[in-house]
Amino acid sequence: MVTIKDVAEKAGVSVQTVSRVLNNRGYISQSTREKVHLAMEELNYQPNELARSLFRKKSNMIGLIVPKISHPFFSELAYFLEYFAYQKGYKLLLCNSNHDKSKESSYLELLKKNQVDGIIMGSHSLDVDEYINLQLPIISFDRILAEKIPYVASDNTMGGKLASQLLIKKNCRKLAYVYGGLGGPHHNALLAGGRLQGFKEEIKNTGIEFTTLKLDDSDSNLDNNVDKIVRFLQKYPDIDGVFTSSDVIAAEVIQACHQLKKAIPEEIKIIGYDDIGIATLMWPRLTTISQPIEKLGELTIDLIARQIEGEEVPLENILPVSAIERETT
Template sequence: MPKIEDVAKKAGVSVTTVSRVLNNRGYISEKTRENVYRVMKELDYQPNEMARALFRRKSNMIGLIIPDVSHPFFSELTYYLEYYADKQGYKLLLCNSDRDIVKESKYIDMLKKNKVDAIITGSSVLDVEHYLNLNLPIVSLDREVADNIPVVSSDNEMGGRLATQLLLDKKCRQPAFIYRGIGGPHHVALLANGRAQGYDEVVTQAGYDPIHLQLDASVKDEQEIEQEIIRFLHEYPHVDAIFASSDVIAAEVVQASRQAGRRIPEDIRIIGYDDVKIASLLSPRLSSVRQPIEEMSERIIDLVVKQINGEDVPNMNLFPVQLVERETT
C-alpha cells in the first residue's frame, strides 16, 4: 500500500506539501495541487484519516451515546442524525449504552481517545460531571445537563396534556399513565418526565385521581411485560384509557389489552408518544403524540457544528408536538 512518502517522491515535492494539499492548509499553487492529486490517483493512495485528524487537530467525527439503538425512537433519531451529520461533512461514532453506567463511562473514554469533535448524548444515567470534564462541544437530548450545554427536546408536558385531554374528550373517566422507569439518581433531570406532569395536571383538573404504572426497564422478556400490564388491568378494571409514554409501551398495552379481553377502542382507548413508524403499522393503528424527530435531529447537528466553529447557540431548544389520532382512540 503506497505511503505519503511515495506520493511526495513521485510528485517531486516534500511530504509537508502533500499534507498541505490533503488538509487544504497554507498556500499551494494550483499546478502543484493538481500534480499531487494526479499522483495520488495513479498510486491509488488512500490518506489515513486518523493521521489527517492529528494534523488538523480535527477528526470530523461526532460521538453519539444513546441508551438503546433497537428502540424505534432512537433508531429513527440515529438515522436522521447520521443523515444531517453527513451533509455537514461529519461521521457518527455510535455508542449503545444499554443504560449501563460502566458501559457508558467506557464509551466516553473511547470517544476521548478517538479525538471526536463533539458528543451528542441521549443518556440519562451518568453523573453530569462525566460530561462537564470533557472540554468538548456537547448537545443533550431530553436532559438538562448544565447551563452551558444545549438541550433539544419536544414539549413533553404539552404532549402529556394533549394526550390526556383527548382521552377525556372521548368520555373516558379513568385514564392511566404507563411508563418505563429507568431509575437512578439522574432520572429526575429527564425532560420526558413532563409527559407524566401533563397527564397529572389534566386528570386532576377533571376531578379524577392519577394512576401510574411504572414498568421495569431491566425486564426484556416481552411475555413478562405483557403479564405485568394484564395484572394492572385486572387490578384496575375501571381504567378505560391508557396514555403510554412511548409508542413501544403503547404497543405492549395493545397486546396486553387483547389478552385481558379488553376491546380497543370500545372498552379501552390507548394513545402513545413519539409517533414512530410502528404507530401506523399496528392493528388497530395507534394514536400518538408526534415528536418532530427529523427536525430535532437537524437542530442537534446544527448546534453541534456551530459549537465546533466557536459560535454561540441557544441553551433550550423546545419543539412543539402534534396530536395524531388513529384507531386506538
C-alpha cells in the same frame, strides 16, 4: 505500506507539498494538485485520518451516545442525526450505553481518543463532572446534564396535557399512565417526566381517577411487560383510557388488551408518545403524541455544529408536539 514520502517521489514534489494538498492548506496550483492525486491513486495511498485530524485540530467526527439503539425511537433519531451531520461534513460515531455506567464511561474515553469534535448525549448514567471535564462541545438530548450544557427536547409537558385532553374528550372516566425508562441514579434529569406531569395537571379537579404502572425498561422480554400490563388491567378493570410514555409501550398495552379481549377503542382507548413508524403498522393504528423527530435531529446537529465553530447557542431548545388521532381512540 505506502507512505506520504512515496507519494511525493511519485508526483515529483516535496513531502510538504503533499501534506498541504492533503490538508488543503496554502496555495497549490491545480496542476500540482492533480499530480499528487494521481500519484495517490496509482499507489493506492490511504491518508492517516487521525494524523490529519491532529494536524487540522478537527476530526469532523461527532460522538453520539444513546441508551438503547434497538429502541425504535433512538433508531429513527440516529438516522436523522447521521443524515444531517453528513450534510454538514461530519460523520457520527455511535455508542450504545444500555444504561451501563462503566460502558458509558469507556465510550467517553473512546470518543476522546478518537478526537471527536463534539458529543451528543442521549444517555446519562454518569456524574455531571465527567461530562464537563471532557471540555468538548456537548448537546444533551431530552435530559438536563448541567446548567451550561444546552439540550434539545420536545414539549413533554404539553404532550401529557394533549393526551389527557383527548381522553377526557372521549368521555374516559378512569385513566392510567403506563411508563418505563425513568429509573437510574439520574432519572430526575430526564425531561420525559414532564409527560406524566402534564397528564396529571390536565385532569386535576375534573373528578377523573387515574393510576400509574411503571415497567422495567431493562427488561428485554416483551412477554414479561405484557404480562404485567395484563395483571394491572385485571386489578383495575374499570380503566377505560391509557396514556403511555412511548409507542412501544402502547403496543404492549394493545397486546395485553387483545389477551383480555378488551375491545379497542370501544372499551378502552390508548394513546402513545413519539409517532414512530410502528404507530401506523400495528392494529388498531395507534393514536399518539407526535414528536417532530426529523426536526429534533436537524436542530441537534445545527446546535452542535455551531458549538464546534465556537458560537454560543441557546441552552433550552424545545420543539412543539401534536396529537395524531387514529383508531385506538
